[in-house]
Amino acid sequence: MRHTFRAIGLVASAFALVALTGPPAVAHDPNSPEGQAEQAELLREYIPTWKTGERISGQPKQCVNGKVDKYPCQNVDLLSFLPQAELGGGGSSSMWYWNDAETNNEYILYCRSNGMSFINVTDPVNPRYLGNLPAANGTNATWCDVRTYKNFAYIGKDAVNHGIQVFDLHKLRGLSAPQTFTADAHFSGLTNSHTLWINEKTGFLYVSGANTCKKGLTIYDIKSPLQLKHAACYDKEVYSHEAVVVNYDGPDTRFTGREIAFNYTGQGKKFQILDVTDKANIKVLSTATYNGASYVHQGYHTKDFKYLIQNDETIPTAGGSPNFVWNIEKLDNAKLVGRDNATRGEFISHNGYTVGDKHYQAAYKGGLRIIDTAKVGQAKLDEVGYFDTDPASNASGFSATWMAIPYLKNGVVAVQSMGVGLYLVKPTGAAAR
Numbered sequence: 001m002r003h004t005f006r007a008i009g010l011v012a013s014a015f016a017l018v019a020l021t022g023p024p025a026v027a028h029d030p031n032s033p034e035g036q037a038e039q040a041e042l043l044r045e046y047i048p049t050w051k052t053g054e055r056i057s058g059q060p061k062q063c064v065n066g067k068v069d070k071y072p073c074q075n076v077d078l079l080s081f082l083p084q085a086e087l088g089g090g091g092s093s094s095m096w097y098w099n100d101a102e103t104n105n106e107y108i109l110y111c112r113s114n115g116m117s118f119i120n121v122t123d124p125v126n127p128r129y130l131g132n133l134p135a136a137n138g139t140n141a142t143w144c145d146v147r148t149y150k151n152f153a154y155i156g157k158d159a160v161n162h163g164i165q166v167f168d169l170h171k172l173r174g175l176s177a178p179q180t181f182t183a184d185a186h187f188s189g190l191t192n193s194h195t196l197w198i199n200e201k202t203g204f205l206y207v208s209g210a211n212t213c214k215k216g217l218t219i220y221d222i223k224s225p226l227q228l229k230h231a232a233c234y235d236k237e238v239y240s241h242e243a244v245v246v247n248y249d250g251p252d253t254r255f256t257g258r259e260i261a262f263n264y265t266g267q268g269k270k271f272q273i274l275d276v277t278d279k280a281n282i283k284v285l286s287t288a289t290y291n292g293a294s295y296v297h298q299g300y301h302t303k304d305f306k307y308l309i310q311n312d313e314t315i316p317t318a319g320g321s322p323n324f325v326w327n328i329e330k331l332d333n334a335k336l337v338g339r340d341n342a343t344r345g346e347f348i349s350h351n352g353y354t355v356g357d358k359h360y361q362a363a364y365k366g367g368l369r370i371i372d373t374a375k376v377g378q379a380k381l382d383e384v385g386y387f388d389t390d391p392a393s394n395a396s397g398f399s400a401t402w403m404a405i406p407y408l409k410n411g412v413v414a415v416q417s418m419g420v421g422l423y424l425v426k427p428t429g430a431a432a433r
Helices: 033-045
Strands: 071-074 076-083 092-099 106-112 115-120 128-134 144-149 152-157 164-168 185-187 195-199 204-208 217-221 229-234 242-247 259-264 271-275 283-288 296-301 307-312 323-327 335-340 352-355 358-362 368-372 382-387 413-417 421-427
Touching (some): 071 076, 092 144, 144 195, 152 195, 296 352, 358 413, 382 421
Antiparallel strands (some): 092 106, 106 115, 115 128, 164 185, 195 204, 242 259, 259 271, 307 323, 352 358, 358 368
């Protein structure tokens, strides 16, 4: 495969209502029945930007008697809200964060259907929108993903002709007014990508659901940040929806220091553990599933690497939104501990990340849900806090919160709502870490 890498020029900024952006990309392989079903649901439920409300900033709002402002809550205060109309318009999906190690400033990188927004959240009560990076080639597609390596952001979209943009985050320093940015490089060696993960310790980018590698896991060496060098391809499954890759430091000492990928195959209905240390010889350590598996979407390990909490995006939720717990103490023998439905409503569990003894999960119409992992070994995941971005419903459906980021300082969590805007919240009481 011939890979090209070129500098890009300025793409005109688009500021449009979601209703005008065309069909949103989907959280599944667009060619699968699951993906087509979700596209129909997104079109039915998607919220245009003119319904997103007004900015909230300047003073925190406390969660009192189950409400903060108009939002249902438990043990979570609202620090601020920036509506989509102030973030460049369009729709939205994923986001990530960046900490400038030299200035100690914090930023949210906020994916939109028509570009990428950058928000300074160093003062989470008074966040500042810094500007827009228009999507490559004028591409307009709701599903977008972004991750960081050193001071660079890597941005992909699940849409033909976008490729991956590379942006130097040092450009965010010292800005006093919003800017229209240009990317520092544009990689066209692939067209679309569904999700991205970067192992910052090794300098490898892992791309899931791209047109390369039969929509499997495509791996690039980014140690020279403005260049993507194809390193490997894992295409043994029907699809890779998402992967989390770490340098392993858990109880299975046979793999200490190895680069381990937790791979989620979507409609392939499998959870996998891969040893990707040797890119020329990727090894499958575990492949597992469970009764009723529908769309094995994403998951994240506990801090001690003994367990992993995984979500299933299209499994029926009438009995409660489930999470699945795996025992991963032996990487080559992952075992299902059990399924926890809890009582969190019928909303769909989406991306979750574990920090300390808490698991922070975006849950579409359920907003942010905070789960205690103290009894994870019994597959009991007690909910200790939430901030519900959709006060009207906790039903199943693919609207509202797609992503929550629990990695900001002082316990602050960034919570996104699709086409609505960015919330900054702070867990309290039993939900605090």
